[in-house]
Amino acid sequence: MRQRGPHPLRVLLVLVTSLMLVVITMGGAARQANAAPPALIVGILHIGSVTDGGYNQAHAEGVRYMQKMLPGIEVIEVENVPESADAERVMETMIQRGAKLIIAASFGYLDPALNVAKRHPDVKFEHPSGYKLAPNLGTYWANTQDGFYLMGMAAGKMTKTHKAGFVVALPVSFFLANVNAFHLGARSVDPQFETRVVFTGTFLDPGKEATATNALLDQGADVMAMIVDSPITVVQVAERQGAYSVGYHYVGVQKFAPKGWISGLAFNWGPLYVRFARAVMDGTWRSEAIYGNVASDYLVIAPFGPAVPASVVRQVSASKQAMINGQLRVFMGPIKDNHGNLRVAEGQVLTDQDYGKMDWLAEGVIGQPR
Amino acid sequence: MSVPFVESVLLGAILSGMPVLYAALGEVIVERAGVVNLGLEGVMLMGAVTSFASTVRTGSAALGVLAGATAGGLFNLILALLVVTRQANQLASGLALMFFGAGVSALLGAPYIGSRIAGLNPLQIPGLAHLPYLGPLFRSDILAYLAIPAAALVWWGLFRTRWGLSLRAVGENPAAAYAAGYSPPAIQYQALFLAGLFGGIAGADLSIGIVKTWAEWMTAGRGFIAVALVIFSRWHPLRIVWGAVLFGGAVALQLQFQARGAPVSPFLLDTLPYLLSLGVLLVWAGGRRHAAPASLGRVFEGTK
Numbered sequence: 001m002r003q004r005g006p007h008p009l010r011v012l013l014v015l016v017t018s019l020m021l022v023v024i025t026m027g028g029a030a031r032q033a034n035a036a037p038p039a040l041i042v043g044i045l046h047i048g049s050v051t052d053g054g055y056n057q058a059h060a061e062g063v064r065y066m067q068k069m070l071p072g073i074e075v076i077e078v079e080n081v082p083e084s085a086d087a088e089r090v091m092e093t094m095i096q097r098g099a100k101l102i103i104a105a106s107f108g109y110l111d112p113a114l115n116v117a118k119r120h121p122d123v124k125f126e127h128p129s130g131y132k133l134a135p136n137l138g139t140y141w142a143n144t145q146d147g148f149y150l151m152g153m154a155a156g157k158m159t160k161t162h163k164a165g166f167v168v169a170l171p172v173s174f175f176l177a178n179v180n181a182f183h184l185g186a187r188s189v190d191p192q193f194e195t196r197v198v199f200t201g202t203f204l205d206p207g208k209e210a211t212a213t214n215a216l217l218d219q220g221a222d223v224m225a226m227i228v229d230s231p232i233t234v235v236q237v238a239e240r241q242g243a244y245s246v247g248y249h250y251v252g253v254q255k256f257a258p259k260g261w262i263s264g265l266a267f268n269w270g271p272l273y274v275r276f277a278r279a280v281m282d283g284t285w286r287s288e289a290i291y292g293n294v295a296s297d298y299l300v301i302a303p304f305g306p307a308v309p310a311s312v313v314r315q316v317s318a319s320k321q322a323m324i325n326g327q328l329r330v331f332m333g334p335i336k337d338n339h340g341n342l343r344v345a346e347g348q349v350l351t352d353q354d355y356g357k358m359d360w361l362a363e364g365v366i367g368q369p370r
Numbered sequence: 371m372s373v374p375f376v377e378s379v380l381l382g383a384i385l386s387g388m389p390v391l392y393a394a395l396g397e398v399i400v401e402r403a404g405v406v407n408l409g410l411e412g413v414m415l416m417g418a419v420t421s422f423a424s425t426v427r428t429g430s431a432a433l434g435v436l437a438g439a440t441a442g443g444l445f446n447l448i449l450a451l452l453v454v455t456r457q458a459n460q461l462a463s464g465l466a467l468m469f470f471g472a473g474v475s476a477l478l479g480a481p482y483i484g485s486r487i488a489g490l491n492p493l494q495i496p497g498l499a500h501l502p503y504l505g506p507l508f509r510s511d512i513l514a515y516l517a518i519p520a521a522a523l524v525w526w527g528l529f530r531t532r533w534g535l536s537l538r539a540v541g542e543n544p545a546a547a548y549a550a551g552y553s554p555p556a557i558q559y560q561a562l563f564l565a566g567l568f569g570g571i572a573g574a575d576l577s578i579g580i581v582k583t584w585a586e587w588m589t590a591g592r593g594f595i596a597v598a599l600v601i602f603s604r605w606h607p608l609r610i611v612w613g614a615v616l617f618g619g620a621v622a623l624q625l626q627f628q629a630r631g632a633p634v635s636p637f638l639l640d641t642l643p644y645l646l647s648l649g650v651l652l653v654w655a656g657g658r659r660h661a662a663p664a665s666l667g668r669v670f671e672g673t674k
Contacts, residue, residue, distance in 0.1 A: 366631035
């Protein structure tokens with residue numbers, strides 16, 4: 001046997017640990033050098049990368065906007081936090097560093113956030129798309145179904161083949177409600193419209209999203225929509241094949257489809273985050289379930305593409321106004337599912353609470369919800 | 371209006387199968403030399419990000435592929451340093467390499483997210499591109515055309531050259547290879563570099579060939595599928611082609627079934643590629659020929 005030096009992994013471990021210590025010490029020194037303490041420290045956790053051109057970037061840009069509007073706020077931002085006990089540890093660290101408001105920006109952070117919230121009653125938590133409230137945990141999201149209905153209307157006006165393709169991560173209730181809303185919107189202007197759905201089983205796999213998009217376009221779809229973390233792949237593949245697309249999550253994706261872009265539904269969390277931070281600083285923060293809609297400043301309809309005629313834009317805007325006035329509702333009976341069962345009876349209207357229980361796809365949608 | 375089923379599936383199979391095929395061709399070289407590289411996922415990510423960034427900067431997809439391959443090759447040398455020179459555990463080092471690659475690629479790629487590239491364009495072969503059924507085979511990008519020649523080249527290199535013989539000898543019994551005058555560490559370094567080139571091309575195929583975008587962890591487990599494919603093919607480069615086509619075809623098939631509205635649960639369809647793989651293993655299992663290299667995963671400590 002040859003004499004061996006220290007195990008390389010051990011060397012690596014020692015290196016990484018010492019580097020971390022240096023960074024932490026430097027961070028502490030920097031904070032001490034900064035004389036005035038921050039007005040508020042806000043912690044935000046992201047499930048993915050803040051430059052994904054999608055879900056996470058929308059949250060991150062909301063925080064940037066908050067910092068711009070409220071100078072003196074310090075932000076602790078951590079990316080790629082798994083939806084597990086790791087999320088609890090990250091939140092605990094943020095609180096140790098003085099965070100008084102924590103935005104747990106992914107669905108799966110709900111239980112970790114509830115656990116940490118119980119231990120720290122003086123810290124306020126906000127969670128998007130959560131079902132639960134706690135004395136110091138609020139929840140916020142927006143009714144995306146109204147927006148998808150409007151997108152569907154535009155798609156129904158633009159399509160020549162009367163077919164749309166929809167790439168969806170998973171068949172969960174809110175996503176099914178979005179697909180149904182899109183389809184009902186399209187059918188309101190094109191009674192023979194057909195929506196074909198492919199579930200990829202994952203929020204991020206561009207290769208699979210590209211193959212799914214091709215499969216849908218091969219079936220004659222000429223409009224593509226998607227519910228995955230980043231809309232870039234689907235929008236780009238559609239553009240290359242001369243199809244239209246409707247984006248989601250993030251407005252910046254429009255540049256990938258200079259020809260085929262119809263419009264998109266995006267989140268503009270900034271104004272809402274400013275309100276959260278102000279309320280925490282004023283001491284007026286309350287635990288509430290905020291549920292916006294197309295009238296809110298944080299759910300925006302992206303600019304329409306050059307292919308969309310002004311008449312379509314006007315018709316969509318008119319319907320948006322009708323929704324805000326309460327004259328137009330998305331799920332207004334009678335609505336059948338794609339097996340012919342009556343799901344919403346004549347005269348019945350589904351509300352936001354019903355969307356969380358939706359387990360069916362509407363008549364004319366081709367896909368399996370389970 | 372709609373495209374025939376066979377053509378659709380074939381095109382989908384090419385799209386889904388190619389990155390896995392290139393990655394597995396690299397992996398079979400290192401495993402034949404006695405090294406398991408579980409860091410393949412990280413190598414692919416490095417190839418994907420480097421080729422995408424180079425394509426953004428230079429506008430040339432050819433340079434992108436070259437840069438991706440080089441990055442993959444150099445990145446694999448880190449594993450060579452760990453497992454050959456420092457004689458560390460291969461499985462642990464491979465996993466460390468994967469996480470390292472994921473992190474470094476995310477860091478390098480961040481400024482390029484949202485960049486637009488033309489990427490590798492499909493090259494149509496006149497006369498063949500519009501054949502019924504087989505048309506999609508002749509409307510692919512250059513990497514798809516080169517995949518089968520690449521597999522043949524790897525086979526020839528491993529089984530028909532003196533270098534391949536020495537490489538396989540190292541994988542079976544490094545002490546014997548050493549006694550015969552070969553240097554197992556040098557051969558393993560070469561194998562890892564070559565494998566890295568293939569892994570880098572696999573990543574490039576994904577980022578500038580298929581989706582023309584960069585996203586963190588965009589390989590989504592394809593590196594591990596490639597490692598499994600090598601075992602599945604019983605360490606034979608030509609059987610890897612069948613494995614990759616089968617796997618890619620199954621992925622394409624399940625997405626096609628959904629797009630056509632087959633009355634089957636999407637959860638069940640999503641398991642199709644893995645069910646098919648299991649099925650083939652059941653049928654093929656038991657053969658002793660071309661089984662694992664005898665010294666796979668073992669540390670060669672020299673003769674001191």
